[in-house]
Amino acid sequence: MAQFLASELEALGAEVHQRPLGKQPGKEHLDLPPVVIARYGNDKNKRTILVYGHYDVQPALKEDGWATEPFQLTVDNQGRMYGRGSTDDKGPVLGWLNVIEAHRKAGVELPVNLLCCFEGMEEYGSEGLEEFIQAESKGFFKDADAVCISDNYWLGTEKPCLTYGLRGCNYYSVGVTGPAQDLHSGVFGGSAHEPMTDLVHVMSKLVDTHGNILIPGIMDLVEPLTEEEKALYPNISYTMDDLHQSLGSKTSIHPTKERTLMARWRYPSLSLHGIEGAYSAPGAKTVIPAKVIGKFSIRTVPNMESEDVNKLVFDYIKAEFAKLNSKNTLDVWLQHDGKWWVASPKHWNFTAAGKAVKQVFGVEPDMTREGGRYVF
Amino acid sequence: MAQFLASELEALGAEVHQRPLGKQPGKEHLDLPPVVIARYGNDKNKRTILVYGHYDVQPALKEDGWATEPFQLTVDNQGRMYGRGSTDDKGPVLGWLNVIEAHRKAGVELPVNLLCCFEGMEEYGSEGLEEFIQAESKGFFKDADAVCISDNYWLGTEKPCLTYGLRGCNYYSVGVTGPAQDLHSGVFGGSAHEPMTDLVHVMSKLVDTHGNILIPGIMDLVEPLTEEEKALYPNISYTMDDLHQSLGSKTSIHPTKERTLMARWRYPSLSLHGIEGAYSAPGAKTVIPAKVIGKFSIRTVPNMESEDVNKLVFDYIKAEFAKLNSKNTLDVWLQHDGKWWVASPKHWNFTAAGKAVKQVFGVEPDMTREGGRYVF
Numbered sequence: 001m002a003q004f005l006a007s008e009l010e011a012l013g014a015e016v017h018q019r020p021l022g023k024q025p026g027k028e029h030l031d032l033p034p035v036v037i038a039r040y041g042n043d044k045n046k047r048t049i050l051v052y053g054h055y056d057v058q059p060a061l062k063e064d065g066w067a068t069e070p071f072q073l074t075v076d077n078q079g080r081m082y083g084r085g086s087t088d089d090k091g092p093v094l095g096w097l098n099v100i101e102a103h104r105k106a107g108v109e110l111p112v113n114l115l116c117c118f119e120g121m122e123e124y125g126s127e128g129l130e131e132f133i134q135a136e137s138k139g140f141f142k143d144a145d146a147v148c149i150s151d152n153y154w155l156g157t158e159k160p161c162l163t164y165g166l167r168g169c170n171y172y173s174v175g176v177t178g179p180a181q182d183l184h185s186g187v188f189g190g191s192a193h194e195p196m197t198d199l200v201h202v203m204s205k206l207v208d209t210h211g212n213i214l215i216p217g218i219m220d221l222v223e224p225l226t227e228e229e230k231a232l233y234p235n236i237s238y239t240m241d242d243l244h245q246s247l248g249s250k251t252s253i254h255p256t257k258e259r260t261l262m263a264r265w266r267y268p269s270l271s272l273h274g275i276e277g278a279y280s281a282p283g284a285k286t287v288i289p290a291k292v293i294g295k296f297s298i299r300t301v302p303n304m305e306s307e308d309v310n311k312l313v314f315d316y317i318k319a320e321f322a323k324l325n326s327k328n329t330l331d332v333w334l335q336h337d338g339k340w341w342v343a344s345p346k347h348w349n350f351t352a353a354g355k356a357v358k359q360v361f362g363v364e365p366d367m368t369r370e371g372g373r374y375v376f
Numbered sequence: 377m378a379q380f381l382a383s384e385l386e387a388l389g390a391e392v393h394q395r396p397l398g399k400q401p402g403k404e405h406l407d408l409p410p411v412v413i414a415r416y417g418n419d420k421n422k423r424t425i426l427v428y429g430h431y432d433v434q435p436a437l438k439e440d441g442w443a444t445e446p447f448q449l450t451v452d453n454q455g456r457m458y459g460r461g462s463t464d465d466k467g468p469v470l471g472w473l474n475v476i477e478a479h480r481k482a483g484v485e486l487p488v489n490l491l492c493c494f495e496g497m498e499e500y501g502s503e504g505l506e507e508f509i510q511a512e513s514k515g516f517f518k519d520a521d522a523v524c525i526s527d528n529y530w531l532g533t534e535k536p537c538l539t540y541g542l543r544g545c546n547y548y549s550v551g552v553t554g555p556a557q558d559l560h561s562g563v564f565g566g567s568a569h570e571p572m573t574d575l576v577h578v579m580s581k582l583v584d585t586h587g588n589i590l591i592p593g594i595m596d597l598v599e600p601l602t603e604e605e606k607a608l609y610p611n612i613s614y615t616m617d618d619l620h621q622s623l624g625s626k627t628s629i630h631p632t633k634e635r636t637l638m639a640r641w642r643y644p645s646l647s648l649h650g651i652e653g654a655y656s657a658p659g660a661k662t663v664i665p666a667k668v669i670g671k672f673s674i675r676t677v678p679n680m681e682s683e684d685v686n687k688l689v690f691d692y693i694k695a696e697f698a699k700l701n702s703k704n705t706l707d708v709w710l711q712h713d714g715k716w717w718v719a720s721p722k723h724w725n726f727t728a729a730g731k732a733v734k735q736v737f738g739v740e741p742d743m744t745r746e747g748g749r750y751v752f
Contacts, residue, residue, distance in 0.1 A: 167562060171660045180624020186543060186748010189675050190587045190645030191619065191636045193627045197585055197648055204580035209573055209702040211566045243567065248556020251569045251703040260567045269566030271664050272573055276657065279650030279671060284547045284711045286673055286748065288647050295655060297662055299565050326585040327627040335660045372562010372662065 001055045005036045005093070005118055012100045014040040014116070017140070021121060022131025033120030035132055037140055040100055041113035048113040049349075050144035053093035053151055054122035057085040092150035093118055115144055122151070146349035155368050159237040160357045162350055165265065165369035168300035168340035170309050173276075174202060174317055175293040178328040183288040193326045195292045196278055202330070203294050205320045207270040211253050211263065213298070217312045218268060223302040225266070232345070233258040236366045265369035269299045295335075299372055306337045342369070377431045381412045381469070381494055388476045390416040390492070393516070397497060398507025409496030411508055413516055416476055417489035424489040425725075426520035429469035429527055430498035433461040468526035469494050491520055498527070522725035531744050535613040536733045538726055541641065541745035544676035544716035546685050549652075550578060550693055551669040554704040559664040569702045571668045572654055578706070579670050581696045583646040587629050587639065589674070593688045594644060599678040601642070608721070609634040612742045641745035645675045671711075675748055682713045718745070 002018055009016045018034040033056065060070035066082075068074040073083040085091065096116060103110050117136075119129055133141070155161050176195040183192065207213055238257050244250050254260045263269065273295040279285045300309060314332050321330040343350070345367040357365040378394055385392045394410040409432065436446035442458075444450040449459040461467065472492060479486050493512075495505055509517065531537050552571040559568065583589055614633050620626050630636045639645065652669040655661045676685060690708050697706040719726070721743040733741040 169562065169662065171662070178623075178625055178627040183623070184748065185645070185647035185649070185673060186545065186675060186746070187640065188623070189647045189747065190639035190643055191629055192623055192625075193585055193629055194587075194647055196650070197583055200576055200579045200648055201585065203576045207573055209569055209577065209700045209704075211570075247554075247559070247564070247568055249554055249568075249703075251554040253567055253569055253703075263566035264563065267566055269561070271561040271565045271570055271662070272576055272654075273561070273661060273663055274572070274655030274665065275651055276655075278648075278656065280652055280654065280656035282652055284671065284673075285649060286545065286547070286647070287649055289650065295660065297561060297660075299562060324585045327625075328585075370562070371565065372560065 001090075002034050002036050002118075002120055005055060005097075006038075008097055009036070009038045009040075009116070012040070012097065012104065014038040014100070014114075019132070019136075021119070021128030022135065024128050027127070032128065035120070035129070036116065036118040037136070038116040038118075039113070039140070040116075041110055043113055046111065046113050047145045048115060048143045049146055049148055050115040050117060050141055051096055051148045051150055052117045052119075053096065053149075054089045054119045054126075055085075055093055056120040056123050057088070057090065058123050060084040087153075089122065089151045095150065113143075115141055117141070146347075148349070148353070152370075155366060156237050156239075156242050159363055159366050160361050161366040161368040162345070162353050162357070163368050163370055164345040164347075164350060165342035166340060167265070167268070167370065167372050168304070168306075168338050169297050169372055170300055170306055170313075170337045171295070171297040171335040172313060172332060173293050173295055173335050174199065174330065174332040175291065176202075176321075176328050176330050177291040179288070179290045182290045185286040185288050188288055192288070193328045194288050195328050196275075196289055198321065198324055198326045198328050198330065199275065199292045199294050201324055202317055202320050203272055203296065205316075206272065206296060211269055213268060213270045215270075215312055215316045218298070218304075218309065221304040221308060222267060225262070229266070230258075232367055233261055236261060236368065238366075261368075264371040266301055268301050268304060269371075270296060271299075272296045300337075300340050302340060302342050304340070306334075306339065310334055377466075378410050378412050378494075378496055381431060381473075382414075384473055385412070385414045385416075385492070388416070388473065388480065390414040390476070390490075395508070395512075397495070397504030398511065400504050403503070408504065411496070411505070412492065412494040413512070414492040414494075415489070415516070416492075417486055419489055422487065422489050423521045424491060424519045426491040426493060426517055426523045427472055428493050428495075428523065428525045429472065430465045430495045430502075431461075431469055432496040432499050433464070433466065434499050436460040463529075465498065465527045471526065489519075491517055493517070522723075524725070524729070528746075531742060532613050532615075532618050535739055535742050536737050537742040537744040538721070538729050538733070539744050539746055540721040540723075540726060541718035542716060543641065543644070543746070543748050544680070544682075544714050545673050545748055546676055546682055546689075546713045547671070547673040547711040548689060548708060549669050549671055549711050550575065550706065550708040551667065552578075552697075552704050552706050553667040555664070555666045558666045561662040561664050564664055568664070569704045570664050571704050572651075572665055574697065574700055574702045574704050574706065575651065575668045575670050577700055578693055578696050579648055579672065581692075582648065582672060587645055589644060589646045591646075591688055591692045594674070594680075594685065597680040597684060598643060601638070605642070606634075608743055609637055612637060612744065614742075637744075640747040642677055644677055644680065645747075646672060647675075648672045676713075676716050678716060678718050680716070682710075682715065686710055 006016045006018055016038045018036055021032050068082045070084040075081050121127055152163055176199045178193055178195045240257055243252055243260055276293040278289045278292050279287050317332045354365055382392045382394055392414045394412055397408050444458045446460040451457050497503055528539055552575045554569055554571045581590055616633055619628055619636055649671040654665045654668050655663050693708045730741055
């Protein structure tokens, strides 16, 4: 796929390179797919837009429930295209080749210089991409004026949208240890402090059923809502029915679409993911697990700095555990963090994209944010 | 092994049968090992003692860490015997054959009639044994005056003990469901009620770190401690060091051996075992699980009747969930129960056993109870 993309781009007159990803410690022996980078146009009087996409896809088998062969592009009688990657993200990548080709055939000059960055490791967490982009920011990408990420979705099915923000994610583990090995609850139940009891108590102090984060100070880090931002929400093409349909249930927390979208995009949330080391199979086992590790994460938003969030989380959890007066041992640590990102929806890049959408689809796009990257 | 036992018993002059276990629905096609039953002596002027043991063992491989071949009985230079089942429970079963043989060789009449019940499914939960014994209680076992279970341990390493009680176990599942499928916490975190949050809150209301059961009414069902029973504890050969050694840590709840043994034997306990349906692997996954099932069990003691315990548990959990005001759905159910058992340590069966222990070991045995059967 990398070679195909490179050849096609070259045939269209672009300058193309295939470059290795940034080095990942311990993975030097892997033959990872290259990043295809390209330049089309080099006019100093034009702005330069860097477009991102990925040519790798998730696995797919016809047996998974596909109506057509997943790796054979099939077009139905309404012109809809089916095949793995048709939306995520081979289709959008090829769209850029179509853009260049269409302009060339029509004899219309592109109004910008294009830089392309098409990677092949997105579905595996884009490992090494950040290091690659950092390095090329002073190299091949040095004159990029703005970036366009071609790997996104519409919020609903009615209107295109432009994304101007993304929540970050701080993922935590909280471990409680007691005995040296798992115990039998018949023999030891009632005579020893149980790590599961302590962990469940601590986890119950993090968030309530209405999604309120119970860790003091977290909400103080959140950028207040301005009237200007608030005004963006009512027009967004989204309904509570859309939410209920994607949930497959009516277990929504908020009564309105505005509050729902704000909860997803511009406020933090805390989710409890599970417990490692406890009994998780079907059926019954009367174990007292010796060591359990709770997993939870906080979706972060402006202006929550990771270190500030960590300190609040660690201090609070240790204080709550201390209140229990247990002889067990607790530790809490950050597994990983990914920073939030937000841009101004009034930036010229969005204005230009909005005009283009209006011209093609006949409607103004919704200005949206994202709740989280799928990789996290 | 069944055939070997049967032949040996016959050679000693016993009446022996090999009988199939009680029928287990759905398992009729399995060729389960038979119960070896036997009678030795039929003197109407003697009491009749039914002895129980099992001839099956857990699997064992030398690679598991055995110093000798697990299925080859090895005797060291101090006369200690090593081999799978030497204590649990082939050794004790063969002990009864040795008893008969020794009496015959010495020309001493056994003071009782013996009935034997040696099964081969104990390590798989003794499936079908209860039905078998129920049926034979009016048949082969009909004149049994008392039972001796030869499948137990000393509490410590110093003194033999006689067990006069066992806690029961009520094992519960509490399920919380919300969305129709697992959700991504980036997209839905903050906008939908999360089943894990609700479950962790409910589970945190069941027991505290000091082992106190928080379900109102449970402790009212417990038989009060009498002075007579209390007096049994101080003499028992057990120390807090014994507990700490078996825990592999000093995470004991109670300061004294008396309170520790009471917590294990004569008071109920509640253990949280784990959560099914949540993320339980190492690493990180930002899932909002759609359906989670918490597992916990209560060790029961006199006079806790299972139905009374269930009602208190179900009512309390439903009330605690209602307080959360969640749109998710909760259900709680009993997975299985096993009843506690307690006998009088002054019964003639224990008096006789105590005298026999004194004669052989030179010390009075400790009168102990058990915290729970291993199968539960």
